[in-house]
Amino acid sequence: MNENMNSVLVVDDDPQMRAALKEAVDRMGCSAIVAEDPVHALKTLDNNAVSMIVTDMKMPKMDGLSFIKEARKKLGDLPILVITGYATVENAVDVMKEGVCDYLMKPFSFEALTGKIESIMSRKRNKGRDIISSDEKMKNILQLAGNVASSDMTVLILGESGTGKEMLAQYIHTSSRRSKKPLIAVNCAAIPDNLLESELFGFEKGAFTGAAEKKVGKFELAHGGTILLDEIGEMSSILQAKLLRVLQEKEIDRIGGKQPVPVDVRVIATTNRDLQTEITEGRFREDLYFRISVFPIELPPLRERPDDIEVLAEHFADKFALELNKKVHGFRDEAIDLLKSRAWKGNIRELENVVHRAVLISRDESIGVDDFMMDGSNPQNAAGKGSIKDMEMDLIMKTLENTNGNKTKAARLLGVSVRTIRNKLNGYGKNFPVV
């Protein structure tokens, strides 16, 4: 997620249209970065933080749909507004499948354009604010997070997988004075160690064979804003030492760079490892730990906030009913009891997935026990052919297809770790292009 709350990437091959789009965006108080074709646009995305894309569909070098797919691979769920004069129905369906936010048909008025951009941006601003909880511990945590947000203090968010660490990081960023600047997330577990350094700090042209052009690192992209170092416990000790230096000196060294570059970045780190154990076992530097753990916040697992299971389940049911356009309203009592009896190892993400599937399957007004697919206990599963292992492989491969091979997203959808997906794929002897 490279997001700068104010900056919009505009992609159009028609110079007049490009100028008009730029003017509209600029007049809204956002800043437009323009690209005349998708290839140029993808390069721009490597070196700039943007909060949304406005793109034409019919362009030279690459068609709009392929461009959207590529941009998705780079930036996950960044909002995209498509502008087209050639909207055929199939085209619209394909584009919507890629999760495009909205559509605008040529010709359109200035107001129609700014209206769409404004609504997408405000949806985005509100994202992360709706942290749902009726648990006392969680309310204290949110208050604490709100208090620390206004400082520049480094925050370490601890918690099991799926407890809402990234969501809390987003909340801290949006509540801080840096909210108009980018929040850049780096998943230290998903990026191979040899690439992580250049991802974080960038490199100069010619720094090594293959470095044909300079690359700006995430720290520089986050300048003025916040960097989220997700799963910091996975970082190698060499990189840990380099990161420590960055935190102490507030400057970074690009690979092959002649001098350090000053950066003003607030750091939020997350981990689901026990860093104390990692230190004792020599895998995590104690000096770095002291630096990043000045303000630790621990998110309790879902099983320790029983009151939240019901409110979260209701919240997700409403959300998915709306999204999937289904007339589902809440749960039957037995269904809630069943949800409350589970251990939720995958925490809120697992609950979210279970409810998502239930809403999808449900043919009733309220969700019942039969709508849950958990532990392979569902009759639909039993009716399927092949072993549980086959079904699991099928599910993983299908999910990867839906995420264009993006393992981080697939892991998220399935409620497992990226590492699990990688191990499973190795086990199957299959692979997807690394994303």
Ligand SMILES: Nc1ncnc2c1ncn2[C@@H]1O[C@H](COP(=O)(O)OP(=O)(O)OP(=O)(O)O)[C@@H](O)[C@H]1O
């Ligand atoms: N309190 C909450 N209210 C609503 N949604 C929540 C809440 N907490 C978490 N979620 C949702 O649960 C999912 C998992 O949250 P998130 O990605 O923040 O967890 P995480 O701790 O970063 O997980 P991981 O350790 O696997 O990276 C997200 O879809 C998030 O929106």
Ligand SMILES: [Mg+2]
């Ligand atoms: Mg996370």
